[in-house]
Amino acid sequence: MIKLKKWLKDNEITEVECVVSDLSGIARGKIAPVDKFLHDWEMRLPESVLLQTVTGDYVDADIYYSLLDEADIDFICRPDDEAVYKLPWTIKKTAQIIHNTFDKMGNPLELSPRNLLRTVLNLYAERNWKPIVAPEMEFYLTACSDNPDLPLKPPVGRSGRTETGRQSFSIDAANEFDPLFEDMYDWCETQGLAIDTLIHEEGVAQMEINFRHGAPLVLADQVFIFKRTLREAALKHNVVATFMAKPITNEPGSAMHLHQSILDVETGKNVFTNADGTSSDLFFSHIAGLQTYIPEMLPMFAPNTNSFRRFLPSTSAPVNVEWGEENRTCGLRVPSCSPQNRRVENRLAGADANCYLAIATSLLCGYIGMVKKLIPTPPVQGRGYEPRSSSLPHTLESALDRMERCDEVAEYFGESFAKGFIAVKRVEQENFKRVISSWEREFLLLSV
Template structure:
């Protein structure tokens, strides 16, 4: 199936489903089983074709610790889980609807998304995908279904660093010259990299990832690719992960580096992950629409909840030290909890459009964040606001990104402390996940701080 529309992904993929895939796509040489860790990194195990059937009949045993590796791929024995407890395996199973070809591979490959369970058969709540599923269920329990779409900003970079070891803009294949212009929405900038962008689009179609338009952004080599709205938010998270993964893979194939780092360049714009979200009731009606241009009370309550939970969830939206370099006044990046209509300077934007399409665009997260956790935090805020009928105050007009909000922790250790101490985050994410996430990211930060940077040698040697 290559029409970007695949079945929902909530049950187990069966051997029959795998055989149907082979009948449609031909035999394969390898099957990749895909696991997504805390950092949003795609990990897994590759099986030769003669062993692929066992994935669907027996599942795959993998260590639960792979879900809380730090960004370097290391388990730091978080809360005694690792070498202290023998790093035990748990059973994982393939997710229905997620068997897809890998069109950029040098051999005939397929991949399938995996999900892990505890020994008693319940979902492992250390898996980010399961965390998102649990938050979606909280909305379902009050008769609501969220709809979401993700937008990724990223840089296409030269695969080679400059003489000082820093990233550099790519050489345009059409001109042979290094990119220097900041031509936001420029068509010429798209033309030069059309071969790469076309292959990304084709790979997304082959994998059922509903990618939409591509635009040139505010810096040389920076682009944005959007995903279409989906009423299965867990599936939207799957697609966000796979889109980021396939963009990176195809960029490497074209001898470029695709970077979703939040702030690769000091003097250029950062990379964001913007999320558009609306909510339907049991009859499929958009609860943010009351027929007016302003939207309903529940739209405002949802925004109020997003405002209230933003400081507690900041460690999810900005998960590493570099993430916080993206935030600053007058950069079209949120620096406070303002909201408004058709205003890109606010944190929570209500875009123009018909009342029936009324939604909120959450503009805080960096492109380096884990989409499952970002979606979970956004839905937690929406649920919290609706249930508690939180008033967001008046919408902002004009430039709303001049003054930094002192209530928001724009420093990783402070954000992790706020997350760990948050009763609201524990209500939605569970005590175990909050503690494991905060501990993993704090140890990652400590590891970074122990390294001596080149700037220290330049300044202090």
């Protein structure tokens, strides 16, 4: 911790936000004065934090106590000195530090999303493979509102007007929010976040930020930090930034596109490419693994009821696990690139997915395909919105049932994680079903 201690001193840090990611991707933790942090490197949090739902509720008692100690003990959090970020928006000089999580015996905590990604990366390391990923995050900017029953509205830009119509790739439409994005870029640079291009997406005030490719754990940490950074920048300008999968009716959903490739550790070469520059058998098996197991593990990419609104017919999201070269109508796109950069783009994950879990699962699906030498379906030529292979589950309930029946989930993720994750999502689904929607009031109130 000598390196971390020096960094805190050099940057004159007075407060430290000690954080971990819960299953929904929410930052949980404690804020400590720097002297207190330096005196005791370990932070302790109740085990229950990792079985908390997005609404703050918990799973049923039977499942709760089958996974956690009945005494509601703490788990141990230790700072990762490779995941330290200076917060540029705070009044006091503050650092946010992502912590590694352990049980009381010192073992990595199985319910931790970050540990799950480490588990998958260890599988690759055992075969001398090194995954490389590049996430693309879509999001909406909306006007502030204190009434969740009202539809979201686009914010007012520099021109004093709200955006109308579809403005895909419009520079002027993106420039409407220049002050916000200038802060975002400055703050990301301060924190060392590897963001690249900004584009205006198809929806009204919908944007996309691309991250430069790199190591999966580093990129997952950066996406985790970026979401909070963007929200803070938006709030400074009286705007809301949301990563909901489908926040606005009749507008496109927001995705987290994941580009992934695999390098050979010894040679540094892309295992997706043969010596003559052609696609390798491992490349095709990786695609086949994604095709086979994404439908079985879909809640890791679409974790909320709202996530499945992105997959409705006539939306711009590909509702399939087809693959094709330079084909955005496929759930699995192979971009046009040099042989050394050959990769697969998983376009099915929603922007609302936990970045650790989505990256871990996407890599795991491909890994299983590689070790089992699976064979993909033929690539799609032309429009691929109509799936030829097995379709995806249409609801969170059916997706959770399917995930529960998938033997590979417990085999690779562990029984505790599988049981805990599914239980948390089922509680959230039950909470959702208790809420009466505006659609029901509008069309059923006086009609049935």
